[in-house]
Amino acid sequence: MEITQETDYAVRCILYLSRYAGETPIMIETISEEMRIPRSFLAKILQRLAKAGIVQSFRGVKGGFQLKRPPSAISLLDVVEAIEGPVAMNRCTIDPQRCDLSGACTVHPVWQTLQALVVDYLGKTTFDTMMQCRK
Amino acid sequence: MEITQETDYAVRCILYLSRYAGETPIMIETISEEMRIPRSFLAKILQRLAKAGIVQSFRGVKGGFQLKRPPSAISLLDVVEAIEGPVAMNRCTIDPQRCDLSGACTVHPVWQTLQALVVDYLGKTTFDTMMQCRK
DNA sequence: CCTTTCAGGATAATATCAGTCCTGTATAAT
DNA sequence: ATTATACAGGACTGATATTATCCTGAAAGG
Numbered sequence: 135m136e137i138t139q140e141t142d143y144a145v146r147c148i149l150y151l152s153r154y155a156g157e158t159p160i161m162i163e164t165i166s167e168e169m170r171i172p173r174s175f176l177a178k179i180l181q182r183l184a185k186a187g188i189v190q191s192f193r194g195v196k197g198g199f200q201l202k203r204p205p206s207a208i209s210l211l212d213v214v215e216a217i218e219g220p221v222a223m224n225r226c227t228i229d230p231q232r233c234d235l236s237g238a239c240t241v242h243p244v245w246q247t248l249q250a251l252v253v254d255y256l257g258k259t260t261f262d263t264m265m266q267c268r269k
Numbered sequence: 270m271e272i273t274q275e276t277d278y279a280v281r282c283i284l285y286l287s288r289y290a291g292e293t294p295i296m297i298e299t300i301s302e303e304m305r306i307p308r309s310f311l312a313k314i315l316q317r318l319a320k321a322g323i324v325q326s327f328r329g330v331k332g333g334f335q336l337k338r339p340p341s342a343i344s345l346l347d348v349v350e351a352i353e354g355p356v357a358m359n360r361c362t363i364d365p366q367r368c369d370l371s372g373a374c375t376v377h378p379v380w381q382t383l384q385a386l387v388v389d390y391l392g393k394t395t396f397d398t399m400m401q402c403r404k
Numbered sequence: 405c406c407t408t409t410c411a412g413g414a415t416a417a418t419a420t421c422a423g424t425c426c427t428g429t430a431t432a433a434t
Numbered sequence: 435a436t437t438a439t440a441c442a443g444g445a446c447t448g449a450t451a452t453t454a455t456c457c458t459g460a461a462a463g464g
Binding site for chain 3 (some may be wrong): 161162163177178180181184191192193194195196197198199
């Protein structure tokens with residue numbers, strides 16, 4: 135039921151980049167030190183965030199990472215899903231085939247409703263509202 | 270972000286026992302076969318549910334398990350927490366010391382609100398409303 | 405062309421998950 | 435009392451996920 139450490143790092147990372155939105159790229163090294171995230175692990179995380187189109191990378195001298203969209207256009211859901219894949223409460227809400235007992239299941243809609251609740255809340259929580267955070 | 274297989278089994282198990290609330294105890298063997306849950310794993314799960322006061326065990330011939338309360342008094346939250354411990358979205362919402370960056374964090378309250386949302390929903394969803402389920 | 409910085413794959417330690425197995429203990433029936 | 439039955443509880447195991455690290459390669463800029 136918990137997000138992983140990796141997701142928590144990703145959120146911190148985007149939070150940090152939000153402070154410098156519209157400025158020059160920030161190096162992995164800097165984010166790592168400021169946000170207390172292991173350097174090489176952060177590199178992996180930023181790759182995922184780049185593939186998800188949340189950040190953009192620049193190589194070479196003066197390289198680093200920038201947000202690809204303004205903080206107001208990035209939700210917690212975007213970041214969580216970039217790292218963990220689709221949010222699901224139970225196996226069966228993402229892959230109906232994992233429901234191995236036949237017939238209509240009244241627990242299934244309960245998980246789906248909960249999932250919708252979570253997705254909705256994470257989706258409407260954006261990084262501009264969290265920017266004053268120093269975590 | 271997902272519940273574990275064990276929790277899913279536990280929910281199915283309580284769902285099955287709900288059908289026979291107020292009747293004679295049901296053997297592990299029977300629940301296992303009817304609900305397609307590995308027998309010895311189910312034994313472990315029922316031990317946890319018993320310790321949490323959700324089911325009651327009876328030994329010897331004619332032994333087995335019964336709900337300790339009516340299905341209307343057992344919530345999904347009760348079962349989830351019996352298996353997984355307290356529901357938390359992030360490490361820091363259950364143990365503030367895991368928040369290794371100093372100062373006020375504006376992401377923290379977001380996880381807490383989400384957690385409260387989930388706990389509230391799971392808490393008000395009881396097994397009497399899910400009993401017609403055949404999962 | 406050479407330094408810097410990211411890209412991406414291989415590797416590894418540890419934890420958690422999912423489950424089995426065996427011995428022991430309580431209970432009911434004989 | 436004895437015995438068969440059914441749960442109690444701990445030890446153990448294999449697979450997978452988590453949480454990283456390290457190394458080689460590629461792009462970009464001076």
